[in-house]
Amino acid sequence: xxxxxxxxxxxxxxxxxxxxxxARALAAQGVKVAIFDMNAEKGEAVAAEIxxxxxxxxxxxxxxxxxxxxxxxxxHGQERILVNCAGVGNAxxxxxxxxxxxxxxxxxxxxxxxVIQINLVGTxxxxxxxxxxxxxxxxxxxxxxGAIVNxxxxxxxxGQMGQAAYSASKGGVVGMTLPIARDLMSExxxxxxxxxxxxxxxxxxxxxxxxxxxxxxxxPFPKRLGDPEEYAKLALAxxxxxxxxxxxxxxxxxxxxxxx
Numbered sequence: 001x002x003x004x005x006x007x008x009x010x011x012x013x014x015x016x017x018x019x020x021x022x023a024r025a026l027a028a029q030g031v032k033v034a035i036f037d038m039n040a041e042k043g044e045a046v047a048a049e050i051x052x053x054x055x056x057x058x059x060x061x062x063x064x065x066x067x068x069x070x071x072x073x074x075x076h077g078q079e080r081i082l083v084n085c086a087g088v089g090n091a092x093x094x095x096x097x098x099x100x101x102x103x104x105x106x107x108x109x110x111x112x113x114x115v116i117q118i119n120l121v122g123t124x125x126x127x128x129x130x131x132x133x134x135x136x137x138x139x140x141x142x143x144x145x146g147a148i149v150n151x152x153x154x155x156x157x158x159g160q161m162g163q164a165a166y167s168a169s170k171g172g173v174v175g176m177t178l179p180i181a182r183d184l185m186s187e188x189x190x191x192x193x194x195x196x197x198x199x200x201x202x203x204x205x206x207x208x209x210x211x212x213x214x215x216x217x218x219x220p221f222p223k224r225l226g227d228p229e230e231y232a233k234l235a236l237a238x239x240x241x242x243x244x245x246x247x248x249x250x251x252x253x254x255x256x257x258x259x260x
Contacts, residue, residue: 001080001140001147001240003029009081010072012036012059012126015043017201018151019085021228022235024050026081029236034072034079036065036086036126059086059122069129078137080146082130083235087119087151087169091162112165119169123150127180127191134189143188147239150177150193154250157195158257170195174248181246190245192238197252199226220254 001007009026013019014035020042023033027050036057037043047054053075057068072079095106127148134146152170159167173193181191198204198215204225207215216224234251238244 001144001242003031003236003240005030005032007081008032008034008072008076008079009083010034010036010069010079010126010130011083011085012057012122013084013086013151015039015046015054017085017203018196018199018228018231019083020046021232022083022085022149023052025229025232025236026083027052031081032076034068034076036068036072059126060117062125065125065129069133073133078133079130080134080137080140081148081239082126082146083149083151084123084126085151086122086126088115089119089163089166090115092165093162094164107164112168115165116169116172119166120172123173124176131180131184131187131189135187139188142242144190144242145188146190148180148189148191149235149238150191152193152195152248154195154197154252154255154257157250160257161260177248178246185245190238190242192244192246193248194231194234194238195248195250195252196231197226197250197255199228199231201228218255218258219252222253224253226251226253 009031011019011023014023015037023035027033033052035043035047035054040056043054055068055071058064092107097104137145139145150173152173155163155167156170156174177193
């Protein structure tokens with residue numbers, strides 16, 4: 001797919017981190033970008049910076065996602081590109097014993113479900129609604145109508161202690177990539193997923209320097225945190241290379257996560 005001003009895109013989680021980097025990279029190619037996020041202050045700022053539109057969207061809500069797509073399409077037309085970066089995480093052991101009191105607790109199921117609803121169901125919700133819209137578009141070269149990029153995590157394959165919910169949600173994103181690509185193949189819509197490793201996102205930027213240094217040292221090569229712009233470059237490659245379809249790609253400096 002050629003990127004220019006005739007193409008519209010939606011980036012979920014586009015107010016910061018990987019999503020913001022991708023929104024900027026798409027806009028730099030002339031693409032009309034709509035940002036879906038719940039952080040209005042940051043989302044409006046990024047949208048203003050790139051000449052895009054901000055949509056206050058909660059990906060766990062059908063009504064919110066529908067309203068977001070309606071606003072984005074009213075401003076830019078039907079999107080040909082969807083990049084899913086919205087996500088959350090938590091760290092809770094499946095069952096554990098308090099070191100002081102000896103009290104035994106298990107992973108709260110509402111906390112488990114929240115991560116699944118945002119990371120997995122929210123991603124699928126946006127894919128299904130965006131793909132339905134893409135079906136209304138005229139095909140481009142090779143019959144292509146659209147391209148979708150999802151965000152999983154290396155935790156989908158080697159999750160650490162406390163990451164049962166996060167790993168399950170991201171493993172689900174990986175697991176549904178090929179079936180969705182097959183569902184949409186006859187309509188010319190490609191679907192791929194990126195599995196980022198340890199990236200220098202706002203969450204990690206708030207960590208102490210010694211923690212960031214230790215994380216960087218754990219990466220085989222290069223021994224640093226990933227740059228969100230590197231994620232954006234891979235996302236754009238998946239979008240622009242027409243033969244890229246149904247694939248899950250780690251972007252992690254060769255790291256394999258330890259148990260803790």
